Amino acid sequence: FDTSAPETVDPSSVPQPKDDFQEELVIRPLHSGDIYASFQFRTVWETDFMRGNKVSHYRLFPKSLGQVISKFSVRELHISFTQGYWRTMQWGQPFQPSPPGAELWVWFQDSAECKVYAAGCVDGTWKELTNVLSGIFCASLNFIDSTNTVQPSASFKPLGIGNETDHRFLRYATLPREIVCTENLTPWKKLLPCGSKAGLAVLLKSEKLFHSSFHSQAVHIRPVCQDWQCKTTSWELRQTLNVVFDLHNSAQGKREWSLFKMFSRTLTEACPLASSSKIYIDITDNPQGEQFEVSPATPLLSQAVVLGDRRTFSVYDLTQQITFGTVRSLNLLIRWKSSEGDMLRPLLHAERYVAGYGLQTGEIHTLMYNNHPYRSFPVLLLDSVPWYLRLYIHTLTVTSKGKDNKPSYIHYQPSKDRLRPHLLEMLVQLPPNSVTEVTVQFERALLKWTEYTPDPNHGFYVGSSVISSLVPSIVAMDTNSTRERPLFSSFFPCKEESSYFVRVYTEPLLVNLPTPDFSMPYNVICLTCTVVAVGYGSLYNLLTRSFQIEEPSPGLAKRIANIIRKMRGVPPL
Amino acid sequence: IFFFYSIHLLHTADNAGQFFSSGHTNNWAVLVCTSRFWFNYRHVANTLSVYRSVKRLGIPDSHIVLMLADDMACNHRNPKPATVFSHKNMELNVYGDDVEVDYRGYEVTVENFLRVLTGRLPPSTPRSKRLLSDDRSNILIYLTGHGGNGFLKFQDSEEISNVELADAFEQMWQKRRYNELLFIIDTCQGASMYERFYSPNLMALASSQVGEDSLSHQPDLAIGVHLMDRYTFYLLEFLEDIHPASKTNMNDLFKVCPKSQCVSTPGHRTDLFLRDPGSVLITDFFGSVRKVEITMETINLTDPIKQVEQRKYSYVDQLPVSEIIHQKPKQKDWHPPDGFILGLWTLILLVFFKLYGMKHLKHIF
Numbered sequence: 001f002d003t004s005a006p007e008t009v010d011p012s013s014v015p016q017p018k019d020d021f022q023e024e025l026v027i028r029p030l031h032s033g034d035i036y037a038s039f040q041f042r043t044v045w046e047t048d049f050m051r052g053n054k055v056s057h058y059r060l061f062p063k064s065l066g067q068v069i070s071k072f073s074v075r076e077l078h079i080s081f082t083q084g085y086w087r088t089m090q091w092g093q094p095f096q097p098s099p100p101g102a103e104l105w106v107w108f109q110d111s112a113e114c115k116v117y118a119a120g121c122v123d124g125t126w127k128e129l130t131n132v133l134s135g136i137f138c139a140s141l142n143f144i145d146s147t148n149t150v151q152p153s154a155s156f157k158p159l160g161i162g163n164e165t166d167h168r169f170l171r172y173a174t175l176p177r178e179i180v181c182t183e184n185l186t187p188w189k190k191l192l193p194c195g196s197k198a199g200l201a202v203l204l205k206s207e208k209l210f211h212s213s214f215h216s217q218a219v220h221i222r223p224v225c226q227d228w229q230c231k232t233t234s235w236e237l238r239q240t241l242n243v244v245f246d247l248h249n250s251a252q253g254k255r256e257w258s259l260f261k262m263f264s265r266t267l268t269e270a271c272p273l274a275s276s277s278k279i280y281i282d283i284t285d286n287p288q289g290e291q292f293e294v295s296p297a298t299p300l301l302s303q304a305v306v307l308g309d310r311r312t313f314s315v316y317d318l319t320q321q322i323t324f325g326t327v328r329s330l331n332l333l334i335r336w337k338s339s340e341g342d343m344l345r346p347l348l349h350a351e352r353y354v355a356g357y358g359l360q361t362g363e364i365h366t367l368m369y370n371n372h373p374y375r376s377f378p379v380l381l382l383d384s385v386p387w388y389l390r391l392y393i394h395t396l397t398v399t400s401k402g403k404d405n406k407p408s409y410i411h412y413q414p415s416k417d418r419l420r421p422h423l424l425e426m427l428v429q430l431p432p433n434s435v436t437e438v439t440v441q442f443e444r445a446l447l448k449w450t451e452y453t454p455d456p457n458h459g460f461y462v463g464s465s466v467i468s469s470l471v472p473s474i475v476a477m478d479t480n481s482t483r484e485r486p487l488f489s490s491f492f493p494c495k496e497e498s499s500y501f502v503r504v505y506t507e508p509l510l511v512n513l514p515t516p517d518f519s520m521p522y523n524v525i526c527l528t529c530t531v532v533a534v535g536y537g538s539l540y541n542l543l544t545r546s547f548q549i550e551e552p553s554p555g556l557a558k559r560i561a562n563i564i565r566k567m568r569g570v571p572p573l
Numbered sequence: 574i575f576f577f578y579s580i581h582l583l584h585t586a587d588n589a590g591q592f593f594s595s596g597h598t599n600n601w602a603v604l605v606c607t608s609r610f611w612f613n614y615r616h617v618a619n620t621l622s623v624y625r626s627v628k629r630l631g632i633p634d635s636h637i638v639l640m641l642a643d644d645m646a647c648n649h650r651n652p653k654p655a656t657v658f659s660h661k662n663m664e665l666n667v668y669g670d671d672v673e674v675d676y677r678g679y680e681v682t683v684e685n686f687l688r689v690l691t692g693r694l695p696p697s698t699p700r701s702k703r704l705l706s707d708d709r710s711n712i713l714i715y716l717t718g719h720g721g722n723g724f725l726k727f728q729d730s731e732e733i734s735n736v737e738l739a740d741a742f743e744q745m746w747q748k749r750r751y752n753e754l755l756f757i758i759d760t761c762q763g764a765s766m767y768e769r770f771y772s773p774n775l776m777a778l779a780s781s782q783v784g785e786d787s788l789s790h791q792p793d794l795a796i797g798v799h800l801m802d803r804y805t806f807y808l809l810e811f812l813e814d815i816h817p818a819s820k821t822n823m824n825d826l827f828k829v830c831p832k833s834q835c836v837s838t839p840g841h842r843t844d845l846f847l848r849d850p851g852s853v854l855i856t857d858f859f860g861s862v863r864k865v866e867i868t869m870e871t872i873n874l875t876d877p878i879k880q881v882e883q884r885k886y887s888y889v890d891q892l893p894v895s896e897i898i899h900q901k902p903k904q905k906d907w908h909p910p911d912g913f914i915l916g917l918w919t920l921i922l923l924v925f926f927k928l929y930g931m932k933h934l935k936h937i938f
Contacts (some may be wrong), residue, residue, distance in 0.1 A: 023834040056874065058725055083647065106798070126637065127697065128697040131695075131697040131698060131699060132699050134699065134702075135698075135699020135700060135702055136699070137677075137678075138674055138675065140677060140678055140679065140680055140700070141679075142680070143679070143680075152651075153900065154897040157889050157890065157892070157893075158889050159891075160887075160888070161886040161887060161888050162886070162889060163886075163887075165889060179644045179647055179677075179678065180647065180654050181644055181646050181647035181655060182647075182668060182669075182670065182672055183672050183673055183677070186670070186671050186672060186673055187673065205670065205810060207653070207654070207666075207670075209653045209655070209658060210646075210647055210654040210655040211653070213652045213657070223886075225886060225888075229885070229889060230885055230886045231886070233886055272816055356602040366820055370786065378892070378894050380897070381893060394587075408898045409897050409900065409901065411897050411901065412899075415764045421815050423892060427894065452680055454609055454679065454728040454729050454730040455610070455729075459696060468891065469892065470891070470894075471890045476710055491887035492891065493889075493891070495888065495890055495891075501891040501892060506877050520732070
């Protein structure tokens with residue numbers, strides 16, 4: 001392979017690598033009265049960061065991320081910041097799932113400088129990458145180190161194209177304690193080609209977005225096929241933002257939603273750099289308009305198969321001037337007329353909690369629900385538990401419908417104190433219409449007093465479990481990956497028609513570790529010093545001090561008289 | 574036309590002369606809030622109001638190191654998320670829509686603060702977390718939190734003493750990391766923190782003298798906590814009147830918040846500062862100097878892209894069940910080789926009898 005310096009070519013003769021930007025917003029009314037809005041901004045760039053060329057001219061693709069990819073030989077990068085927990089039973093499945101806090105998983109490339117057999121090379125690159133990302137996104141990602149990083153052996157397969165799936169190149173870490181606020185949204189918005197000045201991104205106002213039940217922003221970078229032949233790859237950057245607005249907080253209890261109510265802004269134009277800019281409203285539950293009414297009306301309708309179901313959407317194309325009407329601004333209004341109808345129960349959902357009492361032992365219970373009436377399907381459970389909860393794997397039990405359910409694959413990596421966490425991966429077959437319970441007992445460790453956070457009585461977090469599964473779908477999924485599809489239906493690649501891939505995150509756990517009283521060193525020092533000073537000091541003084549009688553100092557008259565007597569040469573008084 | 578052009582040139586030369594008379598070419602700001610927990614909302618509001626003023630007067634985010642020890646805006650106790658107010662009745666949101674916090678939460682420690690000042694950070698630290706000042710930088714350092722006589726508390730678990738701070742500034746001076754430095758502190762007994770300074774070109778302001786407490790300004794009944802400290806509240810009001818071209822000098826800053834408004838006595842220290850405070854503009858520290866060179870020539874960028882060899886790619890299976898199951902060979906329990914245990918016991922017995930003699934044999938059988 002030729003790695004010599006690239007020859008200087010006349011720029012007008014070499015075709016510029018094409019880049020393309022699309023933006024879309026999907027609004028899905030939920031049965032509980034809340035509303036779910038999902039933004040996706042996708043930049044596709046037909047360039048190659050990897051083959052030794054230095055890319056120097058960035059247009060739509062943000063330069064900070066491009067430099068990260070080429071410097072750290074990243075093949076895939078997925079980072080998400082979430083505030084709140086996704087309630088699957090009330091809201092269904094999200095388009096892009098994410099756990100509370102921050103989550104980062106990266107597939108590295110086998111690069112010339114870093115053959116995987118050089119011990120710690122990928123680890124060193126991972127550490128530098130987390131530091132650089134913490135600067136880009138203003139988050140404390142530098143707290144990701146070997147104590148919370150795992151290498152899953154079967155979960156988190158690459159979402160982009162690729163042949164190697166050697167899990168030594170994969171790193172996964174979560175920070176469940178990470179807070180998401182405007183300071184994370186600001187740099188995220190700055191990565192968009194139009195910033196927050198034009199297009200759908202003008203709706204992203206932090207005061208409204210963070211006053212919601214769920215807020216998640218993510219960046220996904222992966223290589224994708226350019227066309228159906230898949231001979232060349234292009235880099236795809238997807239920035240997604242999912243938010244669920246609460247009926248009582250944002251709509252004051254009235255079941256009437258509009259863009260202005262949700263985002264305190266209306267739309268006036270599409271991003272000029274976007275090739276497509278669309279809003280989709282999910283009207284599947286409202287075929288004749290009897291449940292809710294959408295205004296302004298639009299003639300465009302689209303059907304898409306997403307999350308195993310065929311959904312119908314009203315489409316608003318922002319690149320057409322006619323969408324904005326005579327007032328030159330678009331404020332979609334969704335008004336409810338009746339509130340009946342049941343939500344389709346999601347086929348897979350999971351819960352997790354800590355059982356037990358006291359500060360010494362406990363038990364982690366994970367429950368996985370399969371709500372399909374007659375089909376069973378396999379799920380892959382990934383658990384990453386910090387080292388200070390010492391798991392007793394001999395107490396691991398997996399039961400379905402009261403009977404023992406032996407997993408067909410278990411991968412367990414024990415923890416090392418202060419070095420790495422526990423990693424437990426299991427492939428479990430969930431029987432139809434059942435609850436599977438996974439329990440494991442643990443013991444809490446005593447940390448060194450410098451390892452406690454400044455607020456240790458808050459507790460310590462254990463990251464969410466990840467349940468990946470191929471769930472049977474109601475309708476046939478579309479396996480042709482390069483046909484023109486809305487962005488929300490092309491996130492997960494689809495290999496077979498009868499099932500779709502879904503990832504469910506459980507709640508993170510908050511456990512209290514035995515916490516010492518941090519004022520005790522100060523108390524002990526004070527008490528000891530007082531005892532020593534008062535007790536020993538007094539004794540020492542009594543034993544070693546000698547007493548002498550001292551003349552009191554003479555008064556002023558006597559002193560003057562003494563001075564005069566000294567001058568006269570007479571002995572003083 | 575030539576006449577007017579030459580006059581314009583003279584005018585710019587005049588401005589250029591003024592431009593360089595202050596001696597600094599860039600501005601930096603390090604703004605630190607050291608308190609954690611919801612009831613210390615006012616310290617975060619203090620820091621954010623100085624951040625807001627400094628950004629308004631021109632210092633860009635890349636030249637500001639903002640350290641907030643706890644998150645108040647998206648705290649679950651905040652009735653209005655993503656906002657931090659400085660005035661009651663929610664008049665002014667100092668958090669805003671465009672804020673970049675460099676060090677947050679548990680990252681705000683004494684060690685990180687001193688490393689930022691002295692520049693001794695690990696090599697993988699990103700640029701936004703570094704203080705990349707040089708010997709022509711004017712730096713503004715603002716600290717707020719809970720303090721005492723000679724120390725400032727960081728996050729309820731550690732303190733920084735005035736000696737450490739003075740030594741850090743001396744390190745900065747010896748490494749030529751600042752031209753002039755303005756140090757403002759708003760804590761109880763704040764004047765004790767600048768008593769020990771000994772490096773040149775330092776000017777310091779504090780909200781209260783040794784033995785006095787700095788008091789908070791006013792609570793907001795809807796949010797439920799005190800919103801600002803008095804000194805910074807009046808400092809914010811003073812700074813709101815400053816614009817990038819204003820000529821107000823440091824003597825006006827010393828008069829901010831007299832005892833009648835602040836209850837404590839603000840103090841200042843200028844003996845280490847070489848210039849007369851009356852000639853130092855507020856914008857020398859709170860504003861920003863930018864050197865911009867405009868050029869009209871075009872620069873050609875070369876774009877070498879090589880063709881990649883043609884290969885067919887495909888997506889990977891997300892959950893390849895059969896591959897996963899066969900990834901690991903079937904685990905079989907390990908048993909020791911046949912007869913191993915029997916042989917081991919025979920050996921032990923033989924050794925035992927060799928050592929102690931055969932007479933013990935009758936005790937066994």
